[in-house]
Amino acid sequence: MVPLNRDPTTTPPTVGGVSDGELVARVQAGDTSAFEELFQRHNNRLYTFLARLMNNDELGRDIAQDAFMKAFKALLSLQETVYFKSWLYRIAINLAKDHWRHSQLIQWVSWEEHDECSNIESMYIEGPEKQVEETELVRMALAQVSREYQPCLLLDIVEEMKQHEIATFLGMSERSVRRYISRGKEELSEAYSRLVNEQDTAMKRRPAQ
Amino acid sequence: MNHQTPCTYWAEMLAISHPEADLSPSEYAALEKHVAQCSSCAAVRERYKLMAARVRALPDVKPLSSFSLEFLHPQKEQYKGAAHSDVVVNSEDIPMSCDQVEELLSAYLDNSLAPGERREVAAHLQSCTKCSAMLAEFSGNDALFSHFPPVSPDPAQSDRIFSSPEFLELPGTFGMSEEAQQNWTALKPPTRSARRDTSGRPLLIGVTRGRSTEPLSVKPVAQPLQPSQRRRNLMSLCVSLAIAAVVILTIGASSLFGHHFLLNLTQTASSEAITPPASRQRGGPLSAGLRVVYLSQGTLLSALSDGSRQAERLTPANVTVAENWVVSPAQAGSSAGDKLAYIDLQRASVHVIRSDGQQDTIVGPPLLKAGVQPATVWDTGTGATILNSLAWSQDGSMLAFVADPTGTGQTKLYIYSTQTGTAQVVPSGKGSVSHPVWSPDGVRLAFEVTNNGVVSILAYNTLNHGVLTITSGINSQGTTGDSVLTLDWSPDVNAPAITWSVGQIGHVHSLWMRRVGAGEMMEPLQLLTGDYAQAIYSRNGHDGMGSWLLETSTAGRAGNLRRIDVTPGTGFVSLTYGKQVSFAQWSSDGTRVDYLDAFSSGVGTLHVVNVMTGVDSLIATGVVNDPAPPAWSADGQELIYSTGTRIGVVNLAASDQTFFLTLKGVASAFTWSATSSNQVVVALSDDNQGIYLVDTRQNTWLQVDKQGASGPFEWSEVP
Numbered sequence: 042m043v044p045l046n047r048d049p050t051t052t053p054p055t056v057g058g059v060s061d062g063e064l065v066a067r068v069q070a071g072d073t074s075a076f077e078e079l080f081q082r083h084n085n086r087l088y089t090f091l092a093r094l095m096n097n098d099e100l101g102r103d104i105a106q107d108a109f110m111k112a113f114k115a116l117l118s119l120q121e122t123v124y125f126k127s128w129l130y131r132i133a134i135n136l137a138k139d140h141w142r143h144s145q146l147i148q149w150v151s152w153e154e155h156d157e158c159s160n161i162e163s164m165y166i167e168g169p170e171k172q173v174e175e176t177e178l179v180r181m182a183l184a185q186v187s188r189e190y191q192p193c194l195l196l197d198i199v200e201e202m203k204q205h206e207i208a209t210f211l212g213m214s215e216r217s218v219r220r221y222i223s224r225g226k227e228e229l230s231e232a233y234s235r236l237v238n239e240q241d242t243a244m245k246r247r248p249a250q
Numbered sequence: 251m252n253h254q255t256p257c258t259y260w261a262e263m264l265a266i267s268h269p270e271a272d273l274s275p276s277e278y279a280a281l282e283k284h285v286a287q288c289s290s291c292a293a294v295r296e297r298y299k300l301m302a303a304r305v306r307a308l309p310d311v312k313p314l315s316s317f318s319l320e321f322l323h324p325q326k327e328q329y330k331g332a333a334h335s336d337v338v339v340n341s342e343d344i345p346m347s348c349d350q351v352e353e354l355l356s357a358y359l360d361n362s363l364a365p366g367e368r369r370e371v372a373a374h375l376q377s378c379t380k381c382s383a384m385l386a387e388f389s390g391n392d393a394l395f396s397h398f399p400p401v402s403p404d405p406a407q408s409d410r411i412f413s414s415p416e417f418l419e420l421p422g423t424f425g426m427s428e429e430a431q432q433n434w435t436a437l438k439p440p441t442r443s444a445r446r447d448t449s450g451r452p453l454l455i456g457v458t459r460g461r462s463t464e465p466l467s468v469k470p471v472a473q474p475l476q477p478s479q480r481r482r483n484l485m486s487l488c489v490s491l492a493i494a495a496v497v498i499l500t501i502g503a504s505s506l507f508g509h510h511f512l513l514n515l516t517q518t519a520s521s522e523a524i525t526p527p528a529s530r531q532r533g534g535p536l537s538a539g540l541r542v543v544y545l546s547q548g549t550l551l552s553a554l555s556d557g558s559r560q561a562e563r564l565t566p567a568n569v570t571v572a573e574n575w576v577v578s579p580a581q582a583g584s585s586a587g588d589k590l591a592y593i594d595l596q597r598a599s600v601h602v603i604r605s606d607g608q609q610d611t612i613v614g615p616p617l618l619k620a621g622v623q624p625a626t627v628w629d630t631g632t633g634a635t636i637l638n639s640l641a642w643s644q645d646g647s648m649l650a651f652v653a654d655p656t657g658t659g660q661t662k663l664y665i666y667s668t669q670t671g672t673a674q675v676v677p678s679g680k681g682s683v684s685h686p687v688w689s690p691d692g693v694r695l696a697f698e699v700t701n702n703g704v705v706s707i708l709a710y711n712t713l714n715h716g717v718l719t720i721t722s723g724i725n726s727q728g729t730t731g732d733s734v735l736t737l738d739w740s741p742d743v744n745a746p747a748i749t750w751s752v753g754q755i756g757h758v759h760s761l762w763m764r765r766v767g768a769g770e771m772m773e774p775l776q777l778l779t780g781d782y783a784q785a786i787y788s789r790n791g792h793d794g795m796g797s798w799l800l801e802t803s804t805a806g807r808a809g810n811l812r813r814i815d816v817t818p819g820t821g822f823v824s825l826t827y828g829k830q831v832s833f834a835q836w837s838s839d840g841t842r843v844d845y846l847d848a849f850s851s852g853v854g855t856l857h858v859v860n861v862m863t864g865v866d867s868l869i870a871t872g873v874v875n876d877p878a879p880p881a882w883s884a885d886g887q888e889l890i891y892s893t894g895t896r897i898g899v900v901n902l903a904a905s906d907q908t909f910f911l912t913l914k915g916v917a918s919a920f921t922w923s924a925t926s927s928n929q930v931v932v933a934l935s936d937d938n939q940g941i942y943l944v945d946t947r948q949n950t951w952l953q954v955d956k957q958g959a960s961g962p963f964e965w966s967e968v969p
Contacts, residue, residue: 179305204268214714219263226298
């Protein structure tokens with residue numbers, strides 16, 4: 042049986058039968074403890090999503106924390122309370138973008154420096170202990186995906202949402218979502234293959250012991 | 251390790267993780283078929299799947315420790331005694347600095363600021379070009395909202411934006427003048443291909459998911475918007491538009507519209523969503539194949555087109571199906587739709603059911619306010635509006651319908667998505683909505699709004715959630731009794747246009763059109779004025795551009811036929827001379843028109859005129875149009891008609907060759923097969939009462955039902 046309520050923007054009632062919308066309404070009415078329940082409900086998934094998006098667990102955690110703070114602060118302005126989850130994620134994605142914006146400025150300084158030492162082969166040639174594990178390759182590949190595609194891509198892969206759900210969730214057209222996911226997956230696979238190749242090459246060049 | 255290149259056409263679809271949910275059944279089938287044959291595409295899809303699996307296999311993140319509310323203490327103040335109103339949180343009067351505003355820009359864009367902060371940022375942006383430019387740049391970079399045009403402070407650019415179709419679709423609704431919102435009357439529903447202003451059926455419908463129609467499981471569904479919510483929505487909407495007009499355009503509109511008008515109105519899942527139909531003959535799903543569907547005594551019945559079985563019950567036993575039920579349009583690879591939608595008169599709810607009789611589902615909100623007896627509403631204008639409103643989008647993924655959830659007679663428009671199982675209320679402002687009509691591409695939904703007697707036509711864009719006022723105050727100048735008689739779309743997908751007739755029954759005063767989207771017109775264009783007895787629209791007329799058929803009248807007497815295309819600058823073309831046309835209709839393909847001349851005592855002479863060449867052929871004398879008007883085959887080549895006792899079939903492709911069916915009797919309805927010009931469904935109402943499948947080539951027939959039916963008959967396909 043197909044689950045009937047497939048709208049990703051709302052969270053179905055949980056064990057207690059209380060929906061996000063009801064919790065939000067309770068917070069808005071002054072019962073701030075209800076926010077704790079909202080936090081418990083969403084924090085793990087949001088955190089995982091952000092950790093992948095930022096490609097950094099620490100950063101993901103900070104941004105998740107920040108997103109909850111902002112959400113709590115602005116909860117009074119949320120009118121369609123059933124959309125709490127979608128709203129929360131949008132706040133988080135915007136925070137992530139803020140972060141990228143700032144980090145771009147910082148990285149600007151170090152490009153040259155980076156170029157000089159970016160002889161990737163040298164990283165691997167030293168020995169098996171430097172061999173990059175697959176998980177690391179996956180992380181590196183993720184980091185190389187264009188940022189504009191990342192939110193859609195990760196909602197697809199990590200949250201395992203359907204494309205029309207992502208479209209509703211992010212307020213985008215389904216066509217754009219499809220395009221972004223397709224390009225994101227292509228870039229991701231491409232980057233991963235390249236990294237694997239580079240590693241293989243590096244391994245081969247390693248003098249046989 | 252070298253990558254295969256996927257076929258361009260399929261490339262994007264290969265990345266879809268849930269193709270069964272994100273593609274239509276036919277697209278999905280086509281994709282699977284292609285992948286099965288194309289090793290490159292199969293490899294690419296496999297590669298994507300593997301990659302996604304690798305990402306999912308990344309080590310789990312350590313959960314956040316619990317969220318201490320103490321942490322939030324400074325913010326908690328705002329909730330003390332807070333109602334839902336606009337509580338000013340930041341009330342200090344010190345204006346924000348550019349640095350402070352910069353910090354808040356992204357939150358401003360996603361509408362996550364506290365109301366007070368938001369106001370301050372907005373105020374700052376009004377006066378600070380530097381921050382406005384930064385906001386524009388910031389939002390312009392925002393790929394999430396890239397379906398809006400990018401914005402920069404360059405004035406030429408902003409001119410382009412503010413004249414773009416996307417922008418024009420946003421403020422449309424609010425351009426309606428106060429005077430314009432004053433007089434209106436309900437419209438007549440459009441018919442399917444040939445649209446008449448005297449009768450007809452609305453278009454489409456269908457979808458699954460929701461809950462079953464087991465007796466007792468009918469509970470009041472979540473109410474649509476409460477009035478106070480609705481006010482707030484409108485306010486926030488206005489705010490967003492104002493902001494859009496000042497600086498951006500990018501964000502607010504899509505997110506606000508999307509958010510605030512989307513309502514989850516569908517019931518939560520219930521595990522018994524499959525309701526076995528109480529079949530007349532048998533239980534279980536109806537067998538696969540092309541089927542004719544018709545209404546008999548509140549039940550939809552369905553019979554296989556090969557006549558191999560008696561008709562079977564399609565709808566559950568505990569519902570009473572209203573007229574104007576609709577079948578979803580045929581999709582690529584099938585000859586008829588596979589979903590039906592109908593209204594249950596007993597409980598005033600919209601249902602969607604699969605063509606095999608399974609998964610009967612109540613969609614959206616109840617059509618009437620809780621406690622209102624449905625039987626007291628159906629005979630009213632509001633009831634007629636609701637019952638005539640079901641309309642399927644072209645791809646069968648959306649069902650439009652109208653409901654009166656407040657019991658005030660102010661009907662609202664809803665769109666139910668078969669993909670999400672949710673219903674959405676369409677922002678239509680004040681007034682009563684009637685008569686939704688989907689554009690051929692399924693992107694836009696045109697409808698009428700009557701507010702204090704003033705009739706307007708609006709179009710809702712399902713992609714950007716904008717509402718465009720097509721025309722307002724139809725009856726505010728000129729004849730006050732006028733209303734919209736017929737409303738429809740030009741089928742040209744590349745230049746979507748809405749066309750409509752204005753007047754009163756028996757007196758059509760003007761025909762109009764207006765393009766929307768690309769090639770948009772700022773004002774409606776009047777195609778024609780005058781006083782016509784009738785104006786009938788066909789999407790297929792004029793080689794698929796859309797054409798109107800007009801019946802002139804002289805001193806109340808029936809007159810001649812004229813044709814006018816939905817193309818700016820064209821005049822009408824006379825089709826007949828010296829005739830007394832009393833009944834006319836388009837052929838299915840829009841190349842011909844049939845009409846009855848010299849109509850007297852219910853009998854007339856049947857003619858067919860070619861609308862392009864004007865060649866007129868006399869087909870038969872002594873032809874009746876009631877209760878069974880002549881009917882065209884799907885290819886527009888054959889016409890079936892009744893003389894009252896006998897049934898004739900004329901083949902226009904073969905020198906108007908006519909023969910009579912061996913099946914004799916008083917016909918009550920005709921419907922040609924959706925796929926074959928050799929098969930027609932005939933309903934008889936006299937001694938030979940019943941539903942018959944007739945093979946016109948062999949001139950043989952099969953009875954599939956001993957009961958008669960007055961039609962209409964529609965085709966559905968059970969996959």
